[in-house]
Amino acid sequence: MTKQQALDLLFEKIEAAQALNMAEALMSWDAATLGVTEKSLSARGAATGWLSGESFRRFISPDTLEAIETLEALDSELNINERAMARELGRDYRKLKAVPPEEFQAFSALVTQAQPVWEKAREKRDYEMMLPYYEKVFEYQRRLCDWYGYEKHPYDALLDDYEKGATVEMLDGFFSALRAKIVPLLKSITEKGEQPKAISGSFDIVKQREMMPWLTDFTGFDRSRGKVGEVEHPFCTTISRNDVRITTKYHEDSILSSVYSIIHECGHAIYEQNMAEALERYELAECASMGMHESQSRLYENMIGRSRAFAERLLPQLKKHFDYYADWNEDMLYKAINIARPSLIRIEADELTYSLHIMVRYELEKGIITGDIKAKDLPGLWSDKYNEILGLRPNDLADGVLQDIHWSMGAVGYFPSYAVGTAYGAQMMNAIKKSIDVDAAVRKEDLSPITKWLDDNVHKQGRLLTPDELLKKATGEAFNPNHYVDYLNDKFTELYL
DSSP states (O other): OOOHHHHHHHHHHHHHHHHHHHHHHHHHHHHHHHOOGGGGHHHHHHHHHHHHHHHHHHHHSSHHHHHHHHHHHGGGOEEEEEHHHHHHHHHHHHHHHHHHHHHHHHHHHHHHHHHHHHHHHHHOOOOOHHHHHHHHHHHHHHHHHHOOOOOOHHHHHHHHSSTTOOOOOOHHHHHHHHHHHHHHHHHHHHOOOOOOOOOOOOOHHHHHHHHHHHHHHHHTTTTTEEEEEEEEHHHHEEEEEEEEEEEEEEEEEEEHHHHHHHHHHHHHHHHHHHGGGGGGGTOSSSSSHHHHHHHHHIIIIIITTTTTHHHHHHHHHHHHOOGGTOOOOHHHHHTTTTTTOOOSSSGOOTTTHHHHHHHHHHHHHHHHTTSSGEEEEEGHHHHHHHHHSSSOOSSSSTTTTSSSSSGGGTTTTTTTHHHHHHHEEEHHHHHHTTTOOOHHHHHHOOOOHHHHHHHTTTTTTTTTTOOOHHHHHHHSSSSSTHHHHHHHHHHHHHHHH
């Protein structure tokens, strides 16, 4: 096979895969935002299973490997896009090829059926409804580790799916550092016992929706190339770079929930919308890793959205829509959006404690994958971990083990990317502030200088580079979690101590 034949073959396969993935993404969006009837689950599961299976079968055929190996052998003759495509497709191929096709298709059908069941189980606080699905999901994930192979710990094989190069050894060290420094800081704040005035009351959902365009426009989300929906568990999904969709959930008693879920998902969406169009043909217009994706959402949500400068811009909008804020000033709002205290719900957690919620899930997933933890024991172990790390026990299953959708989606190994990604974001913000007055940009409601830096250094890069290479090129240094720890320590010490 010649170089051109190899390229043409891969381009054809990529085009087909993108079309199949688009169809599957649209079905998933429809199910999440419009709801589905119970009687439709079987047919939907079969259809999405077939779409995933067809994409899988097309990609893992022998001619794909021949094309990849042809390009790998001609490495010195390839341009940067071709070389990265060969590297990434080669990695993807060898992982997927390890999975029996019938297992892959069956698992796709399983998680399609599991997600609506999770919604009902959470609503009814009934873990027994979800248990059979979790048992099958975790059983598949353990087999997946063996199919992929690993050097030291089976969980490494799953971590690498979301955070390339991540290992239990690395994450144990990372979470140990967070435990050592964040937990004492939280304890000092808790023991002081002083909290600013919290936001409480009833906030009309119609008026919350009316604020949404200002929020999306503030971040830079292009609504002409996307839309906003409402779901139980907010997410961002990409149909194409010109059709990126975000969701939120409005709570009448918690206006900040929708405000920050929108900003968070806009961070994800802007990353997707700003992917270089030229990379699409090479299957490179994708995130470098899930942690890199989270770096963008957490940077927008917290490092911009919970800054004093943003509080100054948010307050006039709140006053415009809600009489509740008539007597509030900017300092009151800044402190209210940065209240730090232990809580039970991950997506509602404050900036200081968020990674502790991830630590709980990380430690449970490790045990699930080794077999030391059984699915039936998760509710009790979840409660014990929260008591140990955050000093709280869930009130019910919706506040506990059933609060996240990830396991019903089969996303085991995803959670650590939230914490690692937040640390990436802190490291990037440290670099951005060396050349850009971030607070001035926020006060002018013009984030374009910040977005341009992220666009040039992260978004347009897609997966041309590995996460380590991308972070080093963007910030001038390898992953350094001290930026994250220092950021949290400085901010919350100033606020509380």
